[in-house]
Amino acid sequence: MPSMTPATERDIAAAEAHSAHNYHPLPVVIASAEGAWMTDVEGRRYLDLLAGYSALNFGHGNRRLIDAAKAQLERVTLTSRAFHHDRFAEFCAELAALCGKDMVLPMNTGAEAIETAVKTARKWGYRVKGVPDGKAKIVVADNNFHGRTTTIISFSTDPEARADYGPYTPGFEIVPYGDLAALSAAVDEHTVAVLLEPIQGEAGVLVPPAGYLAGVRRLTAERNVLFIADEIQAGLGRTGRTFACEHEGVEPDVYVLGKALGGGVVPVSAVVASSEVLGVFRPGEHGSTFGGNPLACAVALEVIAILRTGEYQERAAELGEHLHRELGLLVGGGAVEAVRGRGLWAGIDIAPAVGSGREVSERLLERGVLVKDTHGATIRIAPPLVISKGDLDWGLDQLRAVLAG
Known part of the structure; x- marks a missing residue:
């Protein structure tokens, strides 16, 4: 579990106390966002690789x-x-x-x-x-x-x-x-x-x-x-x-x-x-x-x-080709069992030896990257389509580091 400051712990505890537990959010409290980046209540920045389950295709604060x-x-x-x-x-x-x-x-x-x-x-x-x-x-x-x-x-x-x-x-x-x-x-x-x-x-x-x-x-x-x-x-x-x-x-x-x-x-x-x-x-x-x-x-x-x-469709196609090429290189190394997707959208099946999808998501959170798990062993990548290639590559570097242990 990522370490949290007392302020973040208080915010999360208050949310847990007064809302139904129909979600299990990652332990981060977002205060602002712009483009492909979000900032928490402590001023720490995170690369958003979820984009509100594709609700934020055009970026935060477009x-x-x-x-x-x-x-x-x-x-x-x-x-x-x-x-x-x-x-x-x-x-x-x-x-x-x-x-x-x-x-x-x-x-x-x-x-x-x-x-x-x-x-x-x-x-x-x-x-x-x-x-x-x-x-x-x-x-x-x-x-x-x-x-x-x-x-x-x-x-x-x-x-x-x-x-x-x-x-x-x-x-x-x-x-x-x-x-x-x-x-x-x-x-x-x-x-x-x-x-x-x-x-x-x-x-x-x-x-x-x-x-x-x-x-x-x-x-x-x-x-x-x-x-x-x-x-x-x-x-x-x-x-x-x-x-x-x-x-x-x-x-x-x-x-x-x-x-x-x-x-x-x-x-x-x-x-x-x-x-x-x-x-x-x-x-x-x-x-x-x-x-x-x-x-x-x-x-x-x-x-x-x-x-x-057509700008965003073109970006999703071009960056998506790069994303899937890089993710494909992870398959067969013992950490990733399969990769699927199209455009700037990917599902990554994590090998059990590495950890669950939730555990990998938490480790990425510690490194400043936000993703979300699904069905136990899978994490999804779906960044805002405004993401730069440099930021996408930085996020992929953090994923590689997490998978390498």
Whole structure:
């Protein structure tokens, strides 16, 4: 366990005393951040190699995003959807265009967007496809992570996410991730959607076999089933493309977006699809008081403008190639069992002899680098896309030093 000053210990103790213990944070208390760096309450700096699980793709305190938020704060922050506001139409039009779709249904968090996508698929199945009422089925993959609501954890295979929350919501069938034959066998006349992460983030940055997403696209098109891509973590520049599905030339029927859409400033999420799909909703059938609020729209519009330059996608691709080349050299030396990922996103399986993912994360913390473990033996690397090559190399040097013991 890293050593802590009395001030840090007091802050952590206070947090532990007054908040539910549904997280196990690393023992650091952040006070400020800029770009790819964060500073704790004692003034110590840390290289952020997590980026808020991809919510901070464009860096801490991105000036364009902060200025957009400040300008909107001075005007109007919330109207609810009871009224129109002057940022809403532009936001919906720009995000729809970015995705090559017609319509946007804005929400706040990723889990809300997934819930919305589930409701959308079911309503589409009943209204458009003609599935008998109450029979709609959605096929998902094992090891998925789409959020933590009751419905979403009903189709999770992670015991920590699922245990003790039953009874569970029916209507889902789980198949192995990357197995196209199993997916094909699961799709029947009652299937309304296939919901997948193009890269499974929480599972350890699992990249499916080449051709899998293209196969899913063909299958769903042939069977009149919606392909819903959860791009909440994988999308918006992280993998070197605007959307991770682009690596296989695939366009899903429905994009589910979140995290980086709010630039790390405000929570923004959205379901984006054709008018045939999202057009099934009528007033009063779904909603959110804060979904599509003026502040969220202002920030998200600036995110979209940033993405349209292509700068961050290019940085993620170039630095990602360097990252994976360097990480690949660690495999086979006894400390790292496997490395996976795409762009500036990697999962690293730590050999048991070195320690758990948590222990490696704590050792990196002592050396000024912030990462996070998942599923025991894996650590994830996902820096803000603004990171410099020099800073990335310094972070990799610290990883090598930790793995060398």
